[in-house]
Amino acid sequence: MSFLTATDITVRDGAQTLLEPLSLTVTPGEPLIILGETGSGKSLMAQAIMGTLPAGLRAQGEVRIGAHTLSASEPRRFRGLWGREISVLPQEPWLSLDPLMRAGTQVTEAHRLVRGLSAADAKARASSDLGQLGLTAAARHYPHQLSGGMAQRVAIAAARAGGAGIVIADEPTKGLDAARRDDVADLLLSEMGDNGGLLVITHDLALARRMGGQMIVLRQGKVVETGATETVMSAAREAYTRALLAADPESWTRRAPSRRDGPPVVDVHGLSVARGGRELFSGVGFDVAAGGVFGITGPSGCGKSTLGDAVLGLVAPAAGTVTRRADIGPHGFQKLYQDPVAAFPRKRRLGETLNDVARMTGESARVAPLLEQLGLSPTLLERRPGAVSGGELQRLSILRALLRRPALIFADEPTSRLDPITQARVIGMLGEIAMTEGTAILLVSHDAALVRNTADAVLPLGKTVLPEPQPDAASVATAPH
Amino acid sequence: MSTAELYTQPARLPVARSLGASLVILVAAVALIGPLLIPGDPLAQSLLKALSGPEATAPLGYDHLGRSVFHRLCAALMLSPLIALAAVLTAGAAGLILGTLSAAMGGWVDTVLTTLADALLALPGLLLVLIVLAMVPGTATGFWIGLSLVLWVEFYRLTRAATREVLVSPSVEAARLLGFRAPYIFRTHVWPEIAPLMLTTAAFGIATAIMAIAALGFVHVGMRAPTPELGLMMVELLPYWREAPLALLSPAIATFALLLGLTLLAGSRET
Numbered sequence: 001m002s003f004l005t006a007t008d009i010t011v012r013d014g015a016q017t018l019l020e021p022l023s024l025t026v027t028p029g030e031p032l033i034i035l036g037e038t039g040s041g042k043s044l045m046a047q048a049i050m051g052t053l054p055a056g057l058r059a060q061g062e063v064r065i066g067a068h069t070l071s072a073s074e075p076r077r078f079r080g081l082w083g084r085e086i087s088v089l090p091q092e093p094w095l096s097l098d099p100l101m102r103a104g105t106q107v108t109e110a111h112r113l114v115r116g117l118s119a120a121d122a123k124a125r126a127s128s129d130l131g132q133l134g135l136t137a138a139a140r141h142y143p144h145q146l147s148g149g150m151a152q153r154v155a156i157a158a159a160r161a162g163g164a165g166i167v168i169a170d171e172p173t174k175g176l177d178a179a180r181r182d183d184v185a186d187l188l189l190s191e192m193g194d195n196g197g198l199l200v201i202t203h204d205l206a207l208a209r210r211m212g213g214q215m216i217v218l219r220q221g222k223v224v225e226t227g228a229t230e231t232v233m234s235a236a237r238e239a240y241t242r243a244l245l246a247a248d249p250e251s252w253t254r255r256a257p258s259r260r261d262g263p264p265v266v267d268v269h270g271l272s273v274a275r276g277g278r279e280l281f282s283g284v285g286f287d288v289a290a291g292g293v294f295g296i297t298g299p300s301g302c303g304k305s306t307l308g309d310a311v312l313g314l315v316a317p318a319a320g321t322v323t324r325r326a327d328i329g330p331h332g333f334q335k336l337y338q339d340p341v342a343a344f345p346r347k348r349r350l351g352e353t354l355n356d357v358a359r360m361t362g363e364s365a366r367v368a369p370l371l372e373q374l375g376l377s378p379t380l381l382e383r384r385p386g387a388v389s390g391g392e393l394q395r396l397s398i399l400r401a402l403l404r405r406p407a408l409i410f411a412d413e414p415t416s417r418l419d420p421i422t423q424a425r426v427i428g429m430l431g432e433i434a435m436t437e438g439t440a441i442l443l444v445s446h447d448a449a450l451v452r453n454t455a456d457a458v459l460p461l462g463k464t465v466l467p468e469p470q471p472d473a474a475s476v477a478t479a480p481h
Numbered sequence: 482m483s484t485a486e487l488y489t490q491p492a493r494l495p496v497a498r499s500l501g502a503s504l505v506i507l508v509a510a511v512a513l514i515g516p517l518l519i520p521g522d523p524l525a526q527s528l529l530k531a532l533s534g535p536e537a538t539a540p541l542g543y544d545h546l547g548r549s550v551f552h553r554l555c556a557a558l559m560l561s562p563l564i565a566l567a568a569v570l571t572a573g574a575a576g577l578i579l580g581t582l583s584a585a586m587g588g589w590v591d592t593v594l595t596t597l598a599d600a601l602l603a604l605p606g607l608l609l610v611l612i613v614l615a616m617v618p619g620t621a622t623g624f625w626i627g628l629s630l631v632l633w634v635e636f637y638r639l640t641r642a643a644t645r646e647v648l649v650s651p652s653v654e655a656a657r658l659l660g661f662r663a664p665y666i667f668r669t670h671v672w673p674e675i676a677p678l679m680l681t682t683a684a685f686g687i688a689t690a691i692m693a694i695a696a697l698g699f700v701h702v703g704m705r706a707p708t709p710e711l712g713l714m715m716v717e718l719l720p721y722w723r724e725a726p727l728a729l730l731s732p733a734i735a736t737f738a739l740l741l742g743l744t745l746l747a748g749s750r751e752t
Contacts, residue, residue, distance in 0.1 A: 331660040
């Protein structure tokens with residue numbers, strides 16, 4: 001018997017079709033993975049199945065959840081099933097937990113109000129749920145006292161408290177590093193057990209590989225490929241799926257080193273940075289060669305972005321020195337941001353922003369050739385940042401930085417919000433720029449494979465105090481973690 | 482970015498705002514064009530006509546001293562909105578400049594200004610206006626200074642909060658790294674974010690100011706008779722509500738329409 005069957009689900013925005021007819025079945029004990037890039041319609045599909053589409057969008061099709069048969073065009077009727085039959089695992093657990101309520105109380109509340117248990121029963125169930133997840137001690141804590149992983153488990157306990165057999169996890173690993181990602185995958189699998197239904201929506205190939213089960217690959221609202229996850233990932237039939245899989249940093253070919261000889265662009269020596277009274281790292285030393293890609297990687301919270309900011313002079317170091325090559329001007333170091341949308345003035349057309357920069361630097365003639373080099377359409381310049389895809393916007397950020405002819409670009413998790421194909425493209429372009437422009441790239445990413453396959457030298461930043469590496473950057477790549 | 486964000490809801494027709502704008506324009510049109518169409522003097526008395534009904538030269542009848550209510554109303558509708566507008570412009574400029582300075586400089590500048598703003602906030606607004614009225618010769622000037630002192634705090638607090646948020650955003654950091662200076666950053670990053678807030682606050686501020694002038698007039702501590710002023714007109718005509726209901730209702734309705742119009746125009750404080 002299947003838990004969840006959706007037949008011919010479509011989503012339209014007026015006359016425009018955003019999701020073409022899609023049918024799926026979630027069987028107990030076997031996760032169903034929906035894989036797709038940003039804008040592929042995978043989140044819309046989940047919202048159509050849940051009856052939570054944003055106003056203005058219309059869904060059609062039939063959804064069978066357990067013993068209930070509903071029409072996707074009547075989202076109101078889904079409300080009674082939320083929490084009891086079908087539940088959603090929130091994307092970023094810290095944001096979905098109530099910051100003013102203890103973890104245990106939040107789970108108790110769900111038991112009491114959604115499942116309808118008495119106060120005493122709800123409390124007992126909540127503490128046993130949390131105990132099973134290894135969170136007995138955390139029940140008395142507030143969300144800000146929990147680690148990310150613990151918050152995620154509390155959110156899972158609260159989402160499951162209503163007794164829903166089917167869990168929809170929408171990008172459950174967004175913004176997590178590799179170790180935490182695997183934890184979440186294992187947790188989801190163990191929570192599903194043998195007779196729960198699990199629908200995972202993701203663009204994360206590593207997560208998909210670990211979850212197994214069945215897979216649907218979506219692209220621009222159309223189904224590209226379906227099949228067992230293992231089969232799809234090892235022997236994809238469609239060209240698009242193969243491109244998607246090839247874009248996984250694990251399977252990239254290593255980039256040829258591009259560092260140039262001569263004095264380093266920046267020399268970092270014995271650097272320590274503290275934030276809020278806590279020392280993030282100390283005694284870090286390295287140098288970045290012109291035209292080279294220098295990678296910094298490590299788990300989230302290890303201070304790798306702060307290290308980059310310290311190199312740019314945006315954060316004052318507690319100890320140590322950052323020495324720029326003498327001929328580099330005050331604007332010779334530029335930065336790319338994790339969220340490119342936030343890096344542009346929100347209400348200004350992109351073309352105006354770029355023109356302002358080009359006018360200031362006197363590089364107006366370079367805009368058009370750079371647009372072409374970065375594969376960007378000039379029509380994008382008419383739009384505002386919110387109306388351009390993340391990949392295009394990140395490339396526009398690169399373009400904007402290049403108008404300053406920088407000696408170094410600090411790329412702070414530049415692709416963590418992009419889908420794999422776009423990620424491969426943007427990282428490839430950064431490598432090319434290092435090669436052709438001689439700009440040094442300081443690449444910070446939580447993705448060790450991405451950094452390993454892109455950078456000429458890698459600095460692994462952990463929670464431990466690092467030994468001072470040799471001044472030769474290349475040797476840092478082999479420094480023990 | 483979740484897919485939902487890409488498809489924003491179609492903008493709801495700003496019915497409330499259009500209605501508010503129409504009301505304000507209507508009241509302004511009456512005040513500006515009325516005296517041109519039907520010339521008359523708001524101070525001329527004709528005791529024989531005291532409390533008599535409407536006629537061609539006085540469409541709203543006469544008050545207890547035989548003055549044309551219509552012309553007094555038109556004059557009143559010119560007086561307090563103009564004082565209010567002047568006060569809001571001064572307060573808005575002061576709040577914007579000080580708020581931006583506070584957010585950009587931080588440190589002791591921020592501490593001093595915020596403490597001052599908080600101290601003023603602790604004082605009842607009308608009391609502050611009254612104190613200034615007692616000190617400053619000339620009632621209109623007194624209202625202008627007093628109301629500006631009351632109103633700048635809100636502009637200051639909003640500007641400071643919004644500007645601080647914008648200044649720590651990646652977009653401003655990127656602009657600084659690229660070499661843009663403070664005026665550019667204010668013009669392209671800060672102002673577009675706070676302009677809608679400023680306009681909303683200005684509309685509310687004008688309504689508050691008109692209300693304050695009328696309230697103080699109503700309790701005989703604002704504008705002095707015989708100046709035509711909305712609150713003063715109401716309190717003068719209150720004893721004659723039975724004989725001349727229209728004369729009493731006219732300033733009340735005009736004030737209500739103006740305040741409702743401004744409040745609707747301001748919209749919700751979230752925008």
